[in-house]
Amino acid sequence: MRAAIYIRVSTEEQAKHGYSLAEQRGSCYRRAISLGATAISEFADEGVSGATLDRPGLNALREAVRSGRVDVIIVRDPDRLSRRLAHQLLLTEEFERAGARLDFLDFTWQDTPEGRMFYAIRGAIAEFEKEKIRERMIRGKLQKAREGGIPVGLYNYGYTYEPQTGRVSVREEEAWVVERIFQWFVHEDIGVNGVARRLNDMGVPTRKRRGLWHRMVVRQILTNPVYIGRWRYKGIDISVPPIVDNTLWEKAQEKLKEARRLWAGRGRHDYLLSGLLTCGDCGNSMTGVYSQWWGVAERRYSCRRKNRGTQITGCRPGKMLLAEPLEQAVWQQVCSWLKDPDKLARAALESSPGVEEIHAELEHLEKHLKEIERGRAAVLDALASGLLDLDAYTRDKLAQLKRRRERLEERRAELTAGLEGGTAGHQGLSHLRAVAVEVLHKLDELDFGTKKSLVRALVARIIVSGRAGSGGHDLSGVEITVVSRIPCVETGESGDP
Ligand SMILES: [Zn+2]
Incomplete structure (x- = not known):
């Protein structure tokens, strides 16, 4: 760090108080060293009034600061720089703009009325400048925006x-x-x-x-x-x-909202119907609860709400349904729909992508499958030639590539199945039929995640009316209405697992 010290005494001060340059010089040097200065240059004005800015020592200091030779300027107090507030502010500004910092020895000066004034005004000026710059920028951008140009960059993907x-x-x-x-x-x-x-x-x-x-x-x-x-x-x-x-875009927003709702309904355990169940008696949605009944904890669905305002507290007493039979009933319904895929498929038509899009995506897929293959080949080559060890990292890398390839191949199969229908209008049909055919023969072995996504794909809402006996075990008095997502399929059926 390069320090510059500036010292000044006026003739008057010398005569009146016996002040000398030497006394200022000593404390300024000590300060510079304590700040860690590696080079110290001295600028002095002896017997010169602080009322003028035209002083040889000050001029030399300003020149040194302007040319970037100074990091910190050490002065006993702002009065040394100038006796006029306006000049003090001007010099402070000039130094700071050049990247040099002012360091005043006499800290008590800050507590004098002059000191407080100095900092108050400096602060106000800095604030004013900042505000002016900010306003200028915003005005410029708004102006451009109104003219139809785009102000600061629009850097969105796409x-x-x-x-x-x-x-x-x-x-x-x-x-x-x-x-x-x-x-x-x-x-x-x-x-x-x-x-x-x-x-x-x-x-x-x-x-x-x-x-x-x-x-x-x-x-x-x-x-x-x-x-x-x-x-x-x-x-x-x-x-x-x-x-x-x-x-x-709107559909995406709806689906995001729905996803948030589903997420909110998730409990500690997995509930196949969370987010889909509505109580037909009080209108509340029914959420999964893990509760005790006669000492046995089981999964249930309930319409009861806690701390959600008095109007929507749900049925009293709260409706409790054992999860297992309810889920089975709904699952039976979904299975019956899956067994009649054409009925389902027709409704899915509107949501199918076009032929060109499928081709474009297939092209991408092929390209990346080839890249993955090349990556795998490179790793295997390196292994064969001894450049690489079959350590945990390499094994993980290979497994990763394999997983990626499998997912891409699955997707390719999906897309190709979609294309088999021929025209764009039939893609959804054959796609869905393919899914149904694939799933049908192993309906009983599907894992929870797959079941859940199938239920979600085909069911819009489930309404449960009536009460169950024996702590939710007895569903004979309960009516379950499964509303399909697909308009052309009959809605509503009493579940009887
Ligand atoms: Zn209810």
């Missing part, structure tokens, strides 16, 4: 922004990805996580080129109205070219 012209255009390869994100999320029940995982499996690069897609990024894309062409800047809507249509 768009290109030219700072010179403020022009925003769609970046084709990214826009394709954005559209896939929306399509997958809306039409397939893979969730935000599933979308992120598929993007990673496909090796789709992120904006930063490095790193993986994170569910938060996918969520941000799904919720951003910029993709229907509405970019909000400081409360102003600016039109940009849209990437997805309004209907698709």
Whole structure:
């Protein structure tokens, strides 16, 4: 750190108080050393009034600071620099702008009226400057925004922004990805996580080129109205070219809301019907509870609410249904639908992607499958030639590549099945039929996760009316209405497992 010390005494001070340069010099040097200075230069004005700025020593100091040769300026008190507040402020500003810091020895000066005034005014000026700059920037940006140009960059994924012209255009390869994100999320029940995982499996690069897609990024894309062409800047809507249509975007919002609802209903244990059950008597949704009955803890669904306001506390006493028989009843219904896939499939038509889109996605898939194969081959080669050990890391790497390949192949099978229907209108049909056929022969061995996603795919809502006896075990007095997601299928059926 390079320090400069500035010392000054006026003729008057010398005569009146016997002040000398030597006394100032000593304390300033000590201060410089205690601050860790590696070089100290001295600037002095002897017998010069502090009323003028034109002093040889001060001029030399200002020159040294301007040329960047000083990091810290040590002065006994601001009076040494100037006796006038305006000059003090001017010099302070000049030094700080040049990157040098002022250090006053005499700290008590800060507590004098002059000192307080100095800092108050300096603070006010700094605040004023900041505000002025901020306002100027915002005004400039708003002006540009109103003129239809885009102010500070629109750096969202899917768009290109030219700072010179403020022009925003769609970046084709990214826009394709954005559209896939929306399509997958809306039409397939893979969730935000599933979308992120598929993007990673496909090796789709992120904006930063490095790193993986994170569910938060996918969520941000799904919720951003910029993709229907509405970019909000400081409360102003600016039109940009849209990437997805309004209907698709709205569907995504609905599904996100639904996902949040489902998430909210999740308990400590797995509940097949959480988020789908409504009590037909009080209108509350029924959530999973793990409760005791005669000393035995079991999974149940209940419409009772705690601390949620008096109006929606639910049935009194709260309705309690044993989870197992209820879930079985609904599952039977879902199975019967799966056995008649055509009925189901017809309704799924509107949510199927177009032929061109499937082809484009297949192309991507093939490319990335090849890359994975190359990666695997490279690892295996390295192993064979002894360049790599078959340690935990390598094994993990190989397993990872294998998993990615399997997921991509699954997806490819799905897409190809979708294409077999021929025309775009039949893709959904054959796709769904394929899923149903695949699932039908192993309905009893499906794991909980698969069952849950099947239930969710086919069931919109389940309404339960009436009360169960024996702590929820006896469902004979209960009517279960399963509302299908598919309009053309009969809704409602009394469940009897
Ligand atoms: Zn109820």
